[in-house]
Amino acid sequence: MNDHPLRIEVLVNSPGPHDQVRIREPFKALQQQGLDCRIHERPFRFSSCIRPHSLVIWQRPLPESRQRQWEHLQWLRERGCLLLTEWDDHPDLFPEPIQTPLRAIALAPLQLCHALHTSSPRLANALRPLQPLALVLENSIAQLPPLDLAKHTRPPLRLLIANQNRSGEHQAISQALAEWAKADPSLQLVVIGDRALAQRLPAHQLEFHPTLPYQHYRAVLASCQIALLPLEATEANACKTPIKLLECAAASVATVCGPGLYSLWAPAGVTRLVTGLEQVVPEARSLAENPAERRGLVARAHSWVGQQWQLQGQLPWRLWLYQELWRRRRAVDARLVERINAYPAL
Template identity: 30%
Template structure:
């Protein structure tokens, strides 16, 4: 934590408290709760900074998740080395990112990640930002360093657009380590962490809420950042007799003292609330991630939008617009009408999420396409699928598969060697005709061409080369990690009805990782520009020809891979879909009476 240089009633929405982020690992152990000597010489490490020199290198994940993904203009005050800006840039390359950082060395580092870095003392000089122009104002670990944080909040709240959001991360004055130090008689300031000597102001949760309201903002959400919960719990247990004597319950004190920091989200006016829930498939590969979990995280970055997902997710009883997404539910059982009747009774608007050819499951047609007729609306991934499903439901939206984040490339490190990625479920028949020519090119190339195969063990065994590696079926992160270390991606699809209904997701993922695709014309000819953003290989002969050409001129592969990454950054990021998805869901809710009447006409038994 370091220096960066009449309230309104909040909406009727339950306070949402985040779980401790499991992926934040750098806070060191605070101290053994009963070891007073250790308490006197050890101070909690700041979870956002380790030293002044590298402050802000890493992004605070709890702030990052709450920046509206489709924000057009953001000001990050006290950006440090720019880790938060760099992380958000990967999520939305189109955002105008501005920053304030008074430390010259840190500002120099941050400059690479922001469109502009203002090197000012935020208290002495107002940011040169037009009032009402920011979609997000971020104050990460800043307010505690100011002489008058209340004045800065009042002044800079006016920079927000009407629907803009303020995000702040502040230390918790009630953290249990404060009490431990005071009881041990060993209070001391230090050079970093919770007891940083530059901390001039301290906040409780109630005090920070008042500060936001006095600035004319509407506090929407406060999320605790809890680290070392076991020690906090043990400390509370040992204090229980004293707490009881003071009329304070152990559970209440632990709730207030466990958080090291709080992340606040506030707006100038209460946002329109919405709840979007999903009943997901059993996780296989990245199906859930791409079609539900990542889009839901994108939606939840908008103030007022809550999401939840799981195989048996229940719709909470809240008086807000409610959308329930059913992910590829076949609805082919004898009790499916009863199942849908129960879901409709919750008052939620039902949306089927389907991104494959339903003919793959004959039971769907046998049930008279209840999967699509028995819901209010359908969402899918491609125009051909929309046209295929249109006879069964008039309300269909297309949301192409997209990336939540543009990863940093890690490939093309050795210009003398290329690695070809092949990884997909149920593609053995698609790759089989290409294996002889692939083996021929591998033999010619020697160690200059290697192959990474994921999931498909028979195809891996058929490759006659020692320069190959196999990875079993992985989760989505593992799949993307294997793909990312390759330079080429082979995407074969035979010309079948089922394949023609597939999306171009693998080309999008490969482009995001800066791979050059060699892909079939089926599906991918509509996405890749041959010779510019990838190569279309309709037959084994063309695959062999293009592979040999790339081995002779690897720089050409890199050029196409860079162009593919630019295409994904411009056109296929989830940030572009936040507004269209929310607008469609809100429009569905506004028309729910008409949509419900149409549903009952299609399937009277649901009523």
């Protein structure tokens, strides 16, 4: 069974800030540990970038048709490869321009592969009707800067709202944010990505950025003292990972979170959790008025990330999973064939 050692080909189909944590940081770290692993940018030709007998991890594939996905899968199987579809969000949460073509091909990338390579146990369970086999590799922090409590004693207060695809949550808190800004002329509102939210806030207190490259985003994050992470409590949102909270904690930024997702992950004392969106801004104002409490929250959150969420600590487990999957590749491929034969409509 060891006639072909493990080697990995990673296909980046959807480049952007989101691929840094899911793809580039972990696989570059594995490269540095000596794993034979290559990262390919689109556009890519299978014949020129995929070696026979490789573990292929394809990030967010979006083939032109279901038949095309089938052809990709068979081409890889004929060359002794396993295909994992890297999928890190519930399909219901993708923007409409992505959702529509995915639904048109009946979510073929999730079904027509050997297994999913995904980010949370809850997401793996939600996708189980489409694909019963999944490797769950949670997001983690590759770079943990030193704890910075001093910035919480330095004015002005910089408040960050940098969530992607949360227009409903942002709209729900926008009036309270504008009222806070009016009451405190020194407050600086830092918004990344959501132009509609930015237009509802006073321009003279606003610092707006379009979606940023990942390292630039982390730099802007580190310049702030408080971040708002509003998220509705839905099943699709519960399938997310707490990466925004982890990034804030690593950057010594205090957070107000919820009502969805974060209570499933965060221990007591690392963030302010809310049970309704109407509480987000009042809780943030309370934190702004209590710098000593804010520093305690930040210190505990930074320690939590350092102890439990650093990429370096995850690497041995990640490598073991890939090695075990590759060792069992013939059984995994046989299971795929059985599933296809049992459900010819696939």
